[in-house]
Amino acid sequence: xxxxxxxxxxxxxGRVFRLCRRWGAGPRAQMLRLIYTTTAVQRKNVGASGPExxxxxxxxKQIEEFNLGKRHLAxxxxxxxxxxxxxxxxRAIAYLFPSGLFDEQARPMMKHPREIFPEQRKIQWGExxxxxxxxxxxxxxxxxxxxxxxxxxxxxVEKYQDQxxxxxxxxxxxxxxxxxxxxxxxxxxxxxxxEKLSDDDYSRFxxxxxxxxxxxxxxxxxxxxxxxxxxxxVQMQKVVIEPLQYDEQxxxxxxxxxxxxxxxxxxxxxxxxxxxxxxxxxxILHYFPVLQDREQLLFPFQFLGRIGKHDAVCTVSGGGxxxxxxxxRLACAKALRSFVTEKEVEFMRQAGLLTVDPRVKERKKPGxxxxxRKFTWKKx
Amino acid sequence: MAVPRLLRAAAPRxxxxxxxxxxxxATAPVATQPSDDKLLSEPLSHPDFFxxxxxxxxxxxxxxxxxxxxxxxxxxxxxxxxxFGCRLDQDIIDLEQTMQHLQLALNxxxxxxxxxxxxxxxxRKRQFCHLVECTARACGEYAHTxxxxxGLLTNAHIQFGAGVRLPDLxxxxxxxxxxxxxxxAVRDAAKMNIPTVGVVDTNCNPSLITYPIPGNDDSxxxxxxxxxxxxxxxxxxxxxxxxxxAVEELRRKAEGN
Numbered sequence: 137x138x139x140x141x142x143x144x145x146x147x148x149x150g151r152v153f154r155l156c157r158r159w160g161a162g163p164r165a166q167m168l169r170l171i172y173t174t175t176a177v178q179r180k181n182v183g184a185s186g187p188e189x190x191x192x193x194x195x196x197k198q199i200e201e202f203n204l205g206k207r208h209l210a211x212x213x214x215x216x217x218x219x220x221x222x223x224x225x226x227r228a229i230a231y232l233f234p235s236g237l238f239d240e241q242a243r244p245m246m247k248h249p250r251e252i253f254p255e256q257r258k259i260q261w262g263e264x265x266x267x268x269x270x271x272x273x274x275x276x277x278x279x280x281x282x283x284x285x286x287x288x289x290x291x292x293v294e295k296y297q298d299q300x301x302x303x304x305x306x307x308x309x310x311x312x313x314x315x316x317x318x319x320x321x322x323x324x325x326x327x328x329x330x331e332k333l334s335d336d337d338y339s340r341f342x343x344x345x346x347x348x349x350x351x352x353x354x355x356x357x358x359x360x361x362x363x364x365x366x367x368x369x370v371q372m373q374k375v376v377i378e379p380l381q382y383d384e385q386x387x388x389x390x391x392x393x394x395x396x397x398x399x400x401x402x403x404x405x406x407x408x409x410x411x412x413x414x415x416x417x418x419x420i421l422h423y424f425p426v427l428q429d430r431e432q433l434l435f436p437f438q439f440l441g442r443i444g445k446h447d448a449v450c451t452v453s454g455g456g457x458x459x460x461x462x463x464x465r466l467a468c469a470k471a472l473r474s475f476v477t478e479k480e481v482e483f484m485r486q487a488g489l490l491t492v493d494p495r496v497k498e499r500k501k502p503g504x505x506x507x508x509r510k511f512t513w514k515k516x
Numbered sequence: 517m518a519v520p521r522l523l524r525a526a527a528p529r530x531x532x533x534x535x536x537x538x539x540x541x542a543t544a545p546v547a548t549q550p551s552d553d554k555l556l557s558e559p560l561s562h563p564d565f566f567x568x569x570x571x572x573x574x575x576x577x578x579x580x581x582x583x584x585x586x587x588x589x590x591x592x593x594x595x596x597x598x599x600f601g602c603r604l605d606q607d608i609i610d611l612e613q614t615m616q617h618l619q620l621a622l623n624x625x626x627x628x629x630x631x632x633x634x635x636x637x638x639x640r641k642r643q644f645c646h647l648v649e650c651t652a653r654a655c656g657e658y659a660h661t662x663x664x665x666x667g668l669l670t671n672a673h674i675q676f677g678a679g680v681r682l683p684d685l686x687x688x689x690x691x692x693x694x695x696x697x698x699x700x701a702v703r704d705a706a707k708m709n710i711p712t713v714g715v716v717d718t719n720c721n722p723s724l725i726t727y728p729i730p731g732n733d734d735s736x737x738x739x740x741x742x743x744x745x746x747x748x749x750x751x752x753x754x755x756x757x758x759x760x761x762a763v764e765e766l767r768r769k770a771e772g773n
Contacts, residue, residue: 259677259679260676261680261681264632265634265679265680265681266634266681267634267658267681270649270652270653270656270657270658270659271649271658271659271660272658272676273636273658273660273668273683274660274662275665275668275675275676276662280662284646284649287646288646291646
């Protein structure tokens with residue numbers, strides 16, 4: 137009993153060790169049958185022999201061995217072989233063969249053979265030597281067969297168009313929404329075809345697809361074209377203007393937030409007012425002694441022609457004198473959007489009242505005295 | 517059993533040295549049983565086992581404009597024997613000779629297809645690329661109408677992997693590439709001892725092609741005719757092979773009983 141479990145362990149261990157040397161799928165993946173080789177030898181093999189191929193039968197055998205090994209591993213760990221997932225396998229391997237190697241790919245791993253042996257390196261011909269695909273001898277069979285298919289669809293559409301013209305029927309001219317979709321990128325196409333493409337190949341294919349979609353009756357091949365187009369992500373959200381709120385007396389009011397440099401401000405603008413403005417509990421005349429700051433505050437109201445019609449209660453913190461004024465200006469403008477038509481909101485936007493001023497203090501750089509000022513240049 | 521067959525199939529070029537009109541290149545392994553032997557040697561005893569002569573007539577060739585060559589200035593020196601004459605500066609190809617060459621070429625193709633050889637169709641004319649690929653697919657054979665990568669035949673073991681089997685016959689529906697020079701595959705096939713069948717126009721060089729077919733390679737009607745003829749011969753030869761194998765099976769069963 138002990139001997140059998142040792143043999144099983146050894147068998148599983150041998151498999152894992154063999155497996156652990158298979159670097160993952162990728163251009164430099166190499167399958168090693170020997171266990172003890174140096175990296176230098178591996179690298180030499182990659183250049184000289186070219187891509188290694190393996191047959192369908194070999195992969196089947198590997199899958200059987202993998203499943204068997206998975207069950208043995210589950211038994212070893214004392215878990216149920218039926219519900220042993222890939223995560224459990226990884227945990228078990230990490231427990232049984234702890235490794236301090238930094239490279240994740242270099243640690244022992246046990247993965248399903250389909251992930252280790254990339255699809256494109258299967259042998260493409262049968263037992264009698266005849267290749268499976270009729271374009272095998274071109275070298276790029278998936279890409280050229282794709283071009284062949286697409287061209288065939290193009291010919292189909294042209295034939296259909298000719299038929300419609302012969303019957304004097306109008307050609308359909310449905311405007312297709314091109315803005316909402318994009319073609320597959322080169323990398324996505326490579327993943328789809330499991331073959332490397334050059335930039336030229338990719339651009340030729342996209343040109344052919346474009347030619348197909350530009351034909352008036354291309355709707356008949358819609359399904360085929362959709363395989364190669366993707367939806368663009370949702371467009372920028374439209375800014376929602378909040379509706380007016382009403383307080384206990386039935387007076388309409390609206391809030392807005394604004395910032396400028398390090399100052400942050402909130403403003404509550406009331407309707408049916410007399411033009412009184414309060415900042416942090418103080419009147420603006422006391423809070424902003426300088427005329428320029430008060431002008432900044434009143435600008436949104438003056439622009440809309442509503443100077444004596446609104447009251448405003450604002451709070452502000454941070455920044456300096458000018459920054460606070462600018463922040464409150466933006467907050468008031470944002471609050472006023474709710475009182476005003478969409479056209480006037482557009483006017484405000486174009487006037488620059490609704491844009492956050494992005495200017496902040498530029499950092500000082502080492503080797504210079506300030507952000508831009510350099511140290512005095514001395515000739516000698 | 518499978519391994520020696522694969523090896524011989526993978527490197528038939530190394531074993532065959534002389535090209536004989538009848539296909540003696542070992543596309544199939546040397547017969548192990550007398551019935552196999554009979555299957556392969558019986559077609560060789562007839563001059564036209566697959567009756568390819570009935571597939572086309574001189575009038576068909578004329579109607580498909582096969583006799584029209586290029587202008588006098590484009591004429592290749594080696595094509596002069598095949599040219600009937602020159603009218604208004606345009607070369608006219610001798611259809612009597614074309615008939616003979618076409619019959620030889622189709623017969624050869626049929627024998628190769630009968631012996632389960634791999635046939636590769638090559639044409640670098642963009643106009644007929646799709647047609648040639650469709651023809652190849654219909655026959656169950658292979659086509660290459662795209663950019664020719666340098667080492668496809670000569671460096672095949674590295675480009676495709678070890679143990680790849682090269683084509684046993686290459687059919688050129690146009691022996692020139694897009695720059696009006698002889699296609700590289702003609703020279704490469706000669707290097708790898710692969711027999712070639714090719715349609716040669718008046719501006720082509722017929723030297724290295726085993727079975728040249730002097731004829732027009734630019735008109736759509738002519739190329740469609742060639743595709744049709746090759747497709748019919750190959751399908752006919754394959755059907756004949758299947759029939760012969762079925763007959764042999766029955767005979768063997770009867771003898772066994």
